Amino acid sequence: MNQLETDLRTAFARRAASSPREALDRIRAVDYHPRTRRLSVRGAAGLAGAAAAGSAVASAVLLGTSTPAFAGWSPRATTAARPPASVESSCDSQLASLPGAAGTTWTPLVTDVSGPYTLVAYDSGSIQALCLDGPSLSLVAREAGSGHGAGGSESASASASAGKGVRAGGSLFLGGAGPSASSGLLHRAVVSRYEAPGDQPFTVAAGEVAQGVSGVSLVRSDGSTVTAALDDGWFVAWWPGTTAVTSAQLATAGGTVSQPLETPAPPARGATGASGTSGSSGTSGSSGTSGSSGS
Amino acid sequence: MTAERSQRGREEFDRFVDEAGPVLLRTADLVLWDHAAAEDLVQECLLRVARRWPRVRAMDQRLAYARRILLNLALRDAERRARRRGELVAAGSTALLDPADAGAEMAFAAVDSSTAFVEVLSTLAPRQRAVLALRFFDDLTEVQVAAALGCSVGTVKSTTARALERLRGGPSVVDLARARTRPERSAS
Numbered sequence: 001m002n003q004l005e006t007d008l009r010t011a012f013a014r015r016a017a018s019s020p021r022e023a024l025d026r027i028r029a030v031d032y033h034p035r036t037r038r039l040s041v042r043g044a045a046g047l048a049g050a051a052a053a054g055s056a057v058a059s060a061v062l063l064g065t066s067t068p069a070f071a072g073w074s075p076r077a078t079t080a081a082r083p084p085a086s087v088e089s090s091c092d093s094q095l096a097s098l099p100g101a102a103g104t105t106w107t108p109l110v111t112d113v114s115g116p117y118t119l120v121a122y123d124s125g126s127i128q129a130l131c132l133d134g135p136s137l138s139l140v141a142r143e144a145g146s147g148h149g150a151g152g153s154e155s156a157s158a159s160a161s162a163g164k165g166v167r168a169g170g171s172l173f174l175g176g177a178g179p180s181a182s183s184g185l186l187h188r189a190v191v192s193r194y195e196a197p198g199d200q201p202f203t204v205a206a207g208e209v210a211q212g213v214s215g216v217s218l219v220r221s222d223g224s225t226v227t228a229a230l231d232d233g234w235f236v237a238w239w240p241g242t243t244a245v246t247s248a249q250l251a252t253a254g255g256t257v258s259q260p261l262e263t264p265a266p267p268a269r270g271a272t273g274a275s276g277t278s279g280s281s282g283t284s285g286s287s288g289t290s291g292s293s294g295s
Numbered sequence: 296m297t298a299e300r301s302q303r304g305r306e307e308f309d310r311f312v313d314e315a316g317p318v319l320l321r322t323a324d325l326v327l328w329d330h331a332a333a334e335d336l337v338q339e340c341l342l343r344v345a346r347r348w349p350r351v352r353a354m355d356q357r358l359a360y361a362r363r364i365l366l367n368l369a370l371r372d373a374e375r376r377a378r379r380r381g382e383l384v385a386a387g388s389t390a391l392l393d394p395a396d397a398g399a400e401m402a403f404a405a406v407d408s409s410t411a412f413v414e415v416l417s418t419l420a421p422r423q424r425a426v427l428a429l430r431f432f433d434d435l436t437e438v439q440v441a442a443a444l445g446c447s448v449g450t451v452k453s454t455t456a457r458a459l460e461r462l463r464g465g466p467s468v469v470d471l472a473r474a475r476t477r478p479e480r481s482a483s
């Protein structure tokens with residue numbers, strides 16, 4: 001062994017010794033075991049025909065973690081051309097595990113990258129799905145796939161209803177809302193709320209806008225905005241917490257158009273039952289909630 | 296019966312985390328040269344192993360399998376991390392442009408040649424550090440390193456040679472520091 005190799009070993013050993021001891025404790029403290037749940041929700045997960053007012057299916061792998069919740073998330077996500085291979089692989093396997101999804105080919109529609117998290121909207125040709133992947137968190141949700149019009153006609157998308165809270169094991173699904181079917185630039189939007197163990201709720205929004213819309217920002221009830229990833233008319237966004245969306249700002253060549261949205265408040269925790277079937281049915285999502293363009 | 300098997304699988308996985316965690320963390324840190332990022336990477340790696348645990352638990356080389364996932368993740372995201380780090384350095388570079396600070400920085404570097412060596416080591420590409428760490432710290436053979444990185448033995452050899460060449464040039468950093476700090480001393 002020459003001097004250089006000896007120096008190298010010494011430098012590596014010194015570096016290895018400098019690793020904080022608590023790091024190992026934190027690594028050991030994480031619960032890595034996936035707790036997969038297939039949750040029935042109404043009108044929560046589908047994009048284009050969310051419509052259906054039929055049930056959607058979500059499979060959530062929500063893992064406990066000792067690290068700060070959703071560290072690295074940014075309200076200004078970037079749109080990626082396509083999901084990273086590892087995320088795509090993870091999402092594909094989870095989508096395939098959903099009931100009735102075997103053999104389905106999913107094509108990424110739009111990919112939102114926010115820090116270490118990647119949210120992807122997929123299309124199978126007839127139904128759509130969402131997949132969120134990140135440290136200690138993985139969730140996939142798709143519409144049930146029956147009874148909706150392919151491509152989502154306006155009348156179909158208008159029938160989306162609020163979801164119901166479902167408690168399943170350690171994971172709690174707060175509920176989903178299909179608030180808006182509208183004419184104008186915003187064709188449809190679906191907002192779903194989830195909660196990871198450890199009181200870590202998060203909200204996912206997805207939808208479709210008219211061609212010509214070059215940017216989508218979602219204005220929340222606290223006045224803050226979240227920039228959605230947008231690709232070929234499809235948009236997705238997510239944020240920690242359950243802050244509701246009040247409007248969407250749509251950038252066009254002619255200026256920015258604001259379109260109001262209404263989403264129901266998340267169901268009270270007490271309303272969620274251990275059986276996974278309780279919760280209030282939706283009250284919004286009828287055509288009456290359609291946002292009108294401009295404001 | 297199924298519940299028992301599931302419980303046993305969890306216990307085995309927990310034991311695996313206890314055993315492999317320190318090794319993976321050390322490898323991640325030596326490759327990324329960033330404690331926090333290494334910790335995140337190990338967690339991400341173990342999550343992936345956990346998802347495939349029913350298959351992984353039957354393997355003879357569980358650690359090698361986990362290490363390969365770890366290295367894939369580390370090297371795949373290396374470019375993104377480097378870019379982010381570059382942006383951070385750029386954002387905070389004003390202070391470093393201060394001549395007084397630069398002088399202090401160089402003088403400090405001249406104190407200990409091992410510091411300069413480590414500095415050069417830290418500037419190697421993650422793939423180069425990965426090869427060196429696996430070869431000269433974990434004592435893997437070139438064939439084992441190639442398997443861990445998913446590349447050929449020839450690539451391992453050439454990457455090792457280039458990395459060592461960079462390190463051989465390392466001490467010049469100290470000389471550079473001395474050369475830069477000397478005029479200031481003589482001026483005072």
